[in-house]
Amino acid sequence: MSTHSIPADRHATRIARAQAALPAEDASALLLGVGADLQYLTGYGAHELERLTMLVVPAIGRATLIAPRLEMALAQACTASEARLIDLAPWEETDDPFALVAAQLDASDSRPEIQLGALGGTWGRLGGLLVSDRLWATFLLRLQATLPDAAFGLASTVMTTMRAVKDAEEIELLRRAALAADRVVAQIAAGPLVGRTEAEVSKEVLDRLVTEGHDEGDFAIVASGPNSASPHHGPGPRVIAAGEPIVLDIGGRLEGYWSDTTRTLWVTGDADIRPTDEFTKLFDTLHGAQEAQRAAVRPGLAAAELDAVGRKMIAKAGYGENFIHRTGHGTGLDGHEDPYIVSSNEAPLVAGNVFSIEPGIYIEGKFGARIEDLVACGVNGVDELNVSSRDLYVVRG
Numbered sequence: 001m002s003t004h005s006i007p008a009d010r011h012a013t014r015i016a017r018a019q020a021a022l023p024a025e026d027a028s029a030l031l032l033g034v035g036a037d038l039q040y041l042t043g044y045g046a047h048e049l050e051r052l053t054m055l056v057v058p059a060i061g062r063a064t065l066i067a068p069r070l071e072m073a074l075a076q077a078c079t080a081s082e083a084r085l086i087d088l089a090p091w092e093e094t095d096d097p098f099a100l101v102a103a104q105l106d107a108s109d110s111r112p113e114i115q116l117g118a119l120g121g122t123w124g125r126l127g128g129l130l131v132s133d134r135l136w137a138t139f140l141l142r143l144q145a146t147l148p149d150a151a152f153g154l155a156s157t158v159m160t161t162m163r164a165v166k167d168a169e170e171i172e173l174l175r176r177a178a179l180a181a182d183r184v185v186a187q188i189a190a191g192p193l194v195g196r197t198e199a200e201v202s203k204e205v206l207d208r209l210v211t212e213g214h215d216e217g218d219f220a221i222v223a224s225g226p227n228s229a230s231p232h233h234g235p236g237p238r239v240i241a242a243g244e245p246i247v248l249d250i251g252g253r254l255e256g257y258w259s260d261t262t263r264t265l266w267v268t269g270d271a272d273i274r275p276t277d278e279f280t281k282l283f284d285t286l287h288g289a290q291e292a293q294r295a296a297v298r299p300g301l302a303a304a305e306l307d308a309v310g311r312k313m314i315a316k317a318g319y320g321e322n323f324i325h326r327t328g329h330g331t332g333l334d335g336h337e338d339p340y341i342v343s344s345n346e347a348p349l350v351a352g353n354v355f356s357i358e359p360g361i362y363i364e365g366k367f368g369a370r371i372e373d374l375v376a377c378g379v380n381g382v383d384e385l386n387v388s389s390r391d392l393y394v395v396r397g
């Protein structure tokens, strides 16, 4: 029996809100494959398989979860199914699941109380069908072949705005995941580090993420020495040496919700090789910028403005060319989702947004640093989900 941190009535509200948003998009239904949208509406964190799993959410009437017979026990255990908010439709190994999707759409269209055309949209018989943005091409192509009259669009047109504003239970799950990641940072900083490969330390991080309460460890960037100048460095065979920095960027999922935090370490080794002046100047600049950005978070501030707060400080110190990515990204059931904290996003932050603040400064071939926190935008300002120190971790290693 699984525990559900998100109560059933939340799912009922989300399904109803998604349905209510469809007519304005000229859409008659949402077709959600495995992924964050499905989990958001039903609580079902399904496996990605070559067999189709799909939630059919008509604009009016009950949603139906179509899933392979062998996954039915898992599907049945999800919050929305246990609370009887959705119906289940299993398919056998020799069935055509795409025909089952079409039959569901037909059924919702033919029930006398559900005349989709009466909703006032401009669609034909089926009109728009909004599919999950990350639905595999193999599924979408077969849906299109089965439903040639429909106009296909992206589910994000209705799901993104909803998912970008987290409710209290979601923020608590994100906080639990963040605090678990914070504990792993402290454990890794305690060493040993010098003499081990990045890949070994990375594997240790992934194991510890699970030990500290994640369901899965998903990524563990361990970028040492010159590799710290590459923001998405893949941990490899490089052996960590004394007298160099390590950028540690780690995350996993807890009940579907992601952690994502970065701290920068400096390993002194037994010879006690302290950070160079050059590195200290770089790190102090970064630390000041990231702190100012966290402090600036409030509803109504444009995402672009929040990006600018840190970027200006970094540029003023002479590192403008070395901050080569956006400030951050939303996080929830997807590791990267709206809102994006980038200079092209003029949309204002709203209370309930959860996103990363992760400026970095990278000197190619030499070294780099990044500091990353997940924060929630509260009604009165920032609510910090990570609480570990953002200072440079000067450790023996």
Ligand code: ZN
Pocket (backbone or CB within 6 Å): 231, 232
């Ligand atoms: Zn990244």
Ligand code: ZN
Pocket (backbone or CB within 6 Å): 249, 250, 251, 260, 261, 262, 372
């Ligand atoms: Zn990260």
Ligand code: ZN
Pocket (backbone or CB within 6 Å): 260, 329, 356, 358, 372
């Ligand atoms: Zn991130």
